[in-house]
Amino acid sequence: MHSGLLRLQPLVRKIELASTLGDDDRDALRSLPFRYGHAVAGQQLVREGSQPTECCVILSGYAFRYKGTFGGKRQILSFHVAGDILDLQQLKLSVADHGVDALTPADIAWISHSDLDRLCRRSQSIADALWREALIDSSIFRAQLLNLGQRDARSRLAHLLCELAVRRESAQVGDGDEFDLPMTQEHLADATGLTVVHVNRMLRALSSDGVVTHEGRTLKVNSWKRLREIGGFDPAYLHMGPVEPVDRMPASNCGTSPSG
Amino acid sequence: MHSGLLRLQPLVRKIELASTLGDDDRDALRSLPFRYGHAVAGQQLVREGSQPTECCVILSGYAFRYKGTFGGKRQILSFHVAGDILDLQQLKLSVADHGVDALTPADIAWISHSDLDRLCRRSQSIADALWREALIDSSIFRAQLLNLGQRDARSRLAHLLCELAVRRESAQVGDGDEFDLPMTQEHLADATGLTVVHVNRMLRALSSDGVVTHEGRTLKVNSWKRLREIGGFDPAYLHMGPVEPVDRMPASNCGTSPSG
DNA sequence: CGGCCAGTTGAAGCGTGTCAACCGTAGTGG
DNA sequence: CCACTACGGTTGACACGCTTCAACTGGCCG
Numbered sequence: 001m002h003s004g005l006l007r008l009q010p011l012v013r014k015i016e017l018a019s020t021l022g023d024d025d026r027d028a029l030r031s032l033p034f035r036y037g038h039a040v041a042g043q044q045l046v047r048e049g050s051q052p053t054e055c056c057v058i059l060s061g062y063a064f065r066y067k068g069t070f071g072g073k074r075q076i077l078s079f080h081v082a083g084d085i086l087d088l089q090q091l092k093l094s095v096a097d098h099g100v101d102a103l104t105p106a107d108i109a110w111i112s113h114s115d116l117d118r119l120c121r122r123s124q125s126i127a128d129a130l131w132r133e134a135l136i137d138s139s140i141f142r143a144q145l146l147n148l149g150q151r152d153a154r155s156r157l158a159h160l161l162c163e164l165a166v167r168r169e170s171a172q173v174g175d176g177d178e179f180d181l182p183m184t185q186e187h188l189a190d191a192t193g194l195t196v197v198h199v200n201r202m203l204r205a206l207s208s209d210g211v212v213t214h215e216g217r218t219l220k221v222n223s224w225k226r227l228r229e230i231g232g233f234d235p236a237y238l239h240m241g242p243v244e245p246v247d248r249m250p251a252s253n254c255g256t257s258p259s260g
Numbered sequence: 261m262h263s264g265l266l267r268l269q270p271l272v273r274k275i276e277l278a279s280t281l282g283d284d285d286r287d288a289l290r291s292l293p294f295r296y297g298h299a300v301a302g303q304q305l306v307r308e309g310s311q312p313t314e315c316c317v318i319l320s321g322y323a324f325r326y327k328g329t330f331g332g333k334r335q336i337l338s339f340h341v342a343g344d345i346l347d348l349q350q351l352k353l354s355v356a357d358h359g360v361d362a363l364t365p366a367d368i369a370w371i372s373h374s375d376l377d378r379l380c381r382r383s384q385s386i387a388d389a390l391w392r393e394a395l396i397d398s399s400i401f402r403a404q405l406l407n408l409g410q411r412d413a414r415s416r417l418a419h420l421l422c423e424l425a426v427r428r429e430s431a432q433v434g435d436g437d438e439f440d441l442p443m444t445q446e447h448l449a450d451a452t453g454l455t456v457v458h459v460n461r462m463l464r465a466l467s468s469d470g471v472v473t474h475e476g477r478t479l480k481v482n483s484w485k486r487l488r489e490i491g492g493f494d495p496a497y498l499h500m501g502p503v504e505p506v507d508r509m510p511a512s513n514c515g516t517s518p519s520g
Numbered sequence: 521c522g523g524c525c526a527g528t529t530g531a532a533g534c535g536t537g538t539c540a541a542c543c544g545t546a547g548t549g550g
Numbered sequence: 551c552c553a554c555t556a557c558g559g560t561t562g563a564c565a566c567g568c569t570t571c572a573a574c575t576g577g578c579c580g
Contacts, residue, residue: 067405069492075405075410089395097399121384134398136353138349145401186558192409197560200560201536232330444527454568
């Protein structure tokens with residue numbers, strides 16, 4: 001049982017994107033007891049159908065949640081970065097309706113439901129903040145529903161890339177217009193409801209249109225404006241507070257972007 | 261400001277599907293002050309992008325939630341029946357990331373966020389119950405994501421029909437294998453991410469295969485087993501407590517359930 | 521009566537899926 | 551050092567599920 005003082009800092013930062021915390025709340029969160037774990041890429045963290053007793057906070061690396069079909073297909077529900085707290089829903093529900101896998105090597109803090117629950121009872125503002133996290137989670141799923149149900153392949157991909165950019169930015173991973181895209185095209189396919197082959201084609205299409213540059217596992221966005229337009233991306237659903245509506249994208253920086 | 265004693269009963273029943281309440285909690289919920297409203301079919305209840313200060317409980321009738329695309333398309337996120345509490349997410353988030361419309365004429369109870377919030381602070385078990393409702397909501401979206409992303413038209417429809425059947429059953433609307441399908445095929449299309457034309461074809465296919473009988477706005481399920489298979493439906497995601505796994509479908513009724 | 525809305529059906533086109541190669545890189549073991 | 555394998559990415563040809571367009575029906579209501 002660790003209680004490493006600053007290791008839970010990514011969690012605090014994440015929560016403060018959507019909620020305001022007092023000093024005491026911050027301290028309480030940071031000093032939550034947790035079990036530390038390291039996961040290799042592809043490792044299963046939560047099994048669909050299991051009854052976990054701990055929440056899982058990503059300290060570093062990437063993870064994703066998914067649901068399986070009887071026929072062996074897989075829908076990736078969301079990708080997650082450092083600071084994200086997963087399985088918050090299991091705090092109040094017993095069986096996990098979806099699984100969680102590490103996407104890259106990842107450091108994980110496991111926090112027991114009872115500890116978290118106790119903290120919620122002690123601090124109304126933390127309870128509110130966690131509730132809010134869960135609701136934002138839900139909002140992201142709603143946006144994904146719109147994405148899968150109403151947009152074509154090209155738009156779906158663009159939208160997903162926009163979301164990844166914003167979330168990685170807010171987690172302060174990478175910087176600016178160029179960032180790591182740690183997932184394989186198969187992951188992207190499972191997240192967008194497309195086939196690997198078609199994801200590949202659409203990615204290249206975005207490349208050859210000059211919207212993004214994609215080499216190796218790095219993605220560079222040449223025109224946020226066009227990527228947003230193509231994806232129909234409106235960051236409101238992320239509920240990250242006031243975001244300037246236009247032109248620039250990841251909540252912060254982004255110098256000179258050619259807008260053609 | 262009504263405080264009509266039994267009018268909020270559908271809400272209590274709904275909540276008790278997933279949580280256990282004490283007598284005092286039940287009473288507290290039932291005596292929540294609310295503003296009564298009647299909506300005609302198609303009437304907008306919550307506008308996407310607005311900042312509501314009240315939650316909306318359906319006392320009778322049907323409603324649905326949706327998100328719109330810049331291009332004018334619409335994705336229906338979920339359908340709702342009597343007892344469902346909508347916009348619970350706005351309790352902790354400020355702007356509504358989706359809209360709500362009445363599907364049929366409906367009776368609505370509007371409960372102010374502050375009243376609800378106050379009640380949550382007074383009763384931990386009610387707070388838990390509402391939190392749980394929100395999480396189940398989220399779980400349903402996840403299931404829809406799997407549906408839209410991984411299944412073909414026929415399966416999507418079958419899955420949606422299964423879900424509607426279970427939820428209407430749990431709300432004690434209609435009975436047995438035959439029930440009202442109050443939505444138009446356009447609604448079904450917007451919910452499944454298909455076109456009206458194709459929904460029509462798939463519905464007829466299900467009919468001519470003998471799985472369902474569909475005349476007017478009534479749907480009769482001839483074989484739950486086949487409908488479940490086609491839709492890949494597993495009711496676990498509804499988190500409605502232990503559900504017998506086989507053969508029969510709508511969760512409850514049938515007074516003689518062994519070991520229930 | 522006329523008009524509108526939901527449903528129904530057919531024919532044609534296109535967006536994705538499927539199948540099947542092939543490439544480059546990294547890892548592994550002889 | 552070289553086979554050998556495994557995996558992610560890339561590309562082409564073809565098949566098919568779904569969309570699109572368009573026409574027609576029946577019911578409801580002003």
